Amino acid sequence: MTTGEVGARLGLSQAKVSRVETGSSGLRMRDVQAMLGLYRVPEPRAAEILDLVRQAAEPGWVQVHGRGLPEQWQTLIDWESRAVALRVHHGALVPGLLQTADYARAAIRDTSSITPGEPELDVKVAARLARQGILSRESPPSLHAIIGEPALRLPVGGHAVLSAQLRHLLEVVRRPHVVLQVVPETRGAHPGLEGPFLVMDLPQGRRVVHTEHRSRSLFLDDESEVAEHRRAWRRIEDLALSPRDSADLIAALC
The missing domain is CATH 3.30.870 (Endonuclease; Chain A)
Structure with missing residues (x-):
């Protein structure tokens, strides 16, 4: 899928999807959860990624x-x-x-x-x-x-x-x-x-x-x-x- 197709399916702009995937933007939990679901990331790996997102928000x-x-x-x-x-x-x-x-x-x-x-x-x-x-x-x-x-x-x-x-x-x-x-x-x-x-x-x-x-x-x-x-x-x-x-x-x- 292109970033445009991903954005259309998730209700996000193409620019937003691109910023998330290249690491040039902060991550919101709901955006990451939606992308992991769309990409069919296996549950154990998805849990690891979401844990990293949570940790990155903590001082x-x-x-x-x-x-x-x-x-x-x-x-x-x-x-x-x-x-x-x-x-x-x-x-x-x-x-x-x-x-x-x-x-x-x-x-x-x-x-x-x-x-x-x-x-x-x-x-x-x-x-x-x-x-x-x-x-x-x-x-x-x-x-x-x-x-x-x-x-x-x-x-x-x-x-x-x-x-x-x-x-x-x-x-x-x-x-x-x-x-x-x-x-x-x-x-x-x-x-x-x-x-x-x-x-x-x-x-x-x-x-x-x-x-x-x-x-x-x-x-x-x-x-x-x-x-x-x-x-x-x-x-x-x-x-x-x-x-x-x-x-x-x-x-x-x-």
């Missing part, structure tokens, strides 16, 4: 990572696709939105229990790279990334992979909607050492923070928790090199 909900399928990233992809601005900090690794395929593969393989050749690795690498599609949209969100200097020196995947990753960063920062800064090791301790985080600015002024750990992802939209992460971001930004000086440091390490 500060936790998603436990599964194996095999990158479902732990699907919600993140959905949030990122709606964002108008993204601010991400990682102290030890290049953030996923800026990783090359080889770097992503090495990072996922070497920081988890996945063995080389396991299908799960290919699936998770593909999922991570799929997130980067938002940066190539006609109207992409702004991206401000701050990374720690150790991320520029850690030979993830070997020195050749790291060198290619650094050159990729220099290409990405040429885009007008991307800003990249580096926090030098000489700055000492700062709030970013508590772990990586991503602040997503959504339409209508809403903000969601995402943090990821070994076995679970946490989405926070409580005002106090979002405010705490924004204060941490400002502190980290104050310690970071300017975008130009950051690019010069990256170039020197290529």
Whole structure:
């Protein structure tokens, strides 16, 4: 069925159906239920999807990572696709939105229990790279990334992979909607050492923070928790090199 045919059967506009299916619009339970019924989705799978819709509407909900399928990233992809601005900090690794395929593969393989050749690795690498599609949209969100200097020196995947990753960063920062800064090791301790985080600015002024750990992802939209992460971001930004000086440091390490 085309999106027009789906809309006609469910009493929805074609544009609405398209926004729901591409993840560029928020989901209403009754719309999802109607589409699941029309598509004859088996009951167990339909129940899983509806549960995700319910959870996504709740503040500060936790998603436990599964194996095999990158479902732990699907919600993140959905949030990122709606964002108008993204601010991400990682102290030890290049953030996923800026990783090359080889770097992503090495990072996922070497920081988890996945063995080389396991299908799960290919699936998770593909999922991570799929997130980067938002940066190539006609109207992409702004991206401000701050990374720690150790991320520029850690030979993830070997020195050749790291060198290619650094050159990729220099290409990405040429885009007008991307800003990249580096926090030098000489700055000492700062709030970013508590772990990586991503602040997503959504339409209508809403903000969601995402943090990821070994076995679970946490989405926070409580005002106090979002405010705490924004204060941490400002502190980290104050310690970071300017975008130009950051690019010069990256170039020197290529």
